[in-house]
Amino acid sequence: MTALKRLGWSDFFSDQLTSDEDELAPRRIASVHRSRVEAIDAGGPAALELPANANTADFAVGDWILADPISGMLVRRLERKTLFQRRAGNDTTPQLVAANVDTLFIVTSCNAEFNLSRLERYLILAEQAGSNPVIVLTKADTTEDADVFRVQAQALQPGLPVILLNGRSVEARELLAPWCGKGQTCALVGSSGVGKSTLVNSLVGSQSDTQKTGTIREYDSQGRHTTTARSLHALPGGGWVIDTPGIRTLYVSDVADGIDVFFSDIAELASQCRFRDCSHVHEPGCAVQAAVASGELAGDRLDRWRTLVTENRDRTPVVSGPHGNKIYRRKRH
Ligand SMILES: Nc1nc2c(ncn2[C@@H]2O[C@H](COP(=O)(O)OP(=O)(O)OP(=O)(O)O)[C@@H](O)[C@H]2O)c(=O)[nH]1
Numbered sequence: 001m002t003a004l005k006r007l008g009w010s011d012f013f014s015d016q017l018t019s020d021e022d023e024l025a026p027r028r029i030a031s032v033h034r035s036r037v038e039a040i041d042a043g044g045p046a047a048l049e050l051p052a053n054a055n056t057a058d059f060a061v062g063d064w065i066l067a068d069p070i071s072g073m074l075v076r077r078l079e080r081k082t083l084f085q086r087r088a089g090n091d092t093t094p095q096l097v098a099a100n101v102d103t104l105f106i107v108t109s110c111n112a113e114f115n116l117s118r119l120e121r122y123l124i125l126a127e128q129a130g131s132n133p134v135i136v137l138t139k140a141d142t143t144e145d146a147d148v149f150r151v152q153a154q155a156l157q158p159g160l161p162v163i164l165l166n167g168r169s170v171e172a173r174e175l176l177a178p179w180c181g182k183g184q185t186c187a188l189v190g191s192s193g194v195g196k197s198t199l200v201n202s203l204v205g206s207q208s209d210t211q212k213t214g215t216i217r218e219y220d221s222q223g224r225h226t227t228t229a230r231s232l233h234a235l236p237g238g239g240w241v242i243d244t245p246g247i248r249t250l251y252v253s254d255v256a257d258g259i260d261v262f263f264s265d266i267a268e269l270a271s272q273c274r275f276r277d278c279s280h281v282h283e284p285g286c287a288v289q290a291a292v293a294s295g296e297l298a299g300d301r302l303d304r305w306r307t308l309v310t311e312n313r314d315r316t317p318v319v320s321g322p323h324g325n326k327i328y329r330r331k332r333h
């Protein structure tokens, strides 16, 4: 495996290079800050200069870019294989969380934080991003009922891997090793306090390479140590992990395709309703309601689907306004 491949490089990216780009240096974005981005290459931290008019918010950790090998000046960003993005609160512009992620670890805990509809949202966002989801249930050591959580999570999607662990234990790394091999990139997403940072520490281990990249430690204006919001850490097994800040409320927008894939059973039923614009509430000949009546479709699953479809429609921009701003169907506060 070449050094670049160990960094996650693949044909997907090399196929994008034109013949006159042979001399340029491919680099990967290791962290994104308000006023700068940091990159690495096979040798560790690598220079990256952005043009004066560039916006750091247009970059995601995990992005591949081409730079001038001498000056370090950005030439262009390569097309992304996957992109996990979200809209926070009433923000209209999506926040780019992580790019080119093979496996998305959706982290939740075996306690009151566990919530099926939240997990469904993450699964839909993973589908939309193009990454393979794995549910990681932390704090398994704090309850006798850990298996109850595992069974519920597994029922969300056929074949969905669900890993039960104690994020503070040494076994955590072994349990997640299948997704952390050479050249693999994974990212951890989930609510605040579920144990993402704890897990990153367990995955990275003590003899970590992360200090080498120099990208995870930052100091605020008071000199206090903080962890950078989003950054790429090297794993001892040759993979890469992206840590992301805790997400308080996860809204969905622009994920109609993800919803259709995740709820393909409902989409299929809906296509058999007598009326094309059936609302699946009271219409005659509604295949969705018929499936609920026969027990084929769980009523609470239909309710969650309805909530997501409505929220997605309300939060997805439909047209551009006169100044290029997005216009939504419904005004929000
Ligand atoms: N018992 C137990 N405690 C855990 C486990 N994982 C995390 N914790 C504890 O839970 C608390 C929160 O963990 P963090 O790793 O800071 O959570 P986080 O998801 O990174 O939180 P944010 O950075 O706010 O997004 C810490 O006190 C951890 O020690 C676990 O598997 N078992």
Ligand SMILES: [Zn+2]
Binding pocket: 270, 273, 274, 278, 279, 280, 281, 283, 285, 286, 287, 288, 289
């Ligand atoms: Zn219907």
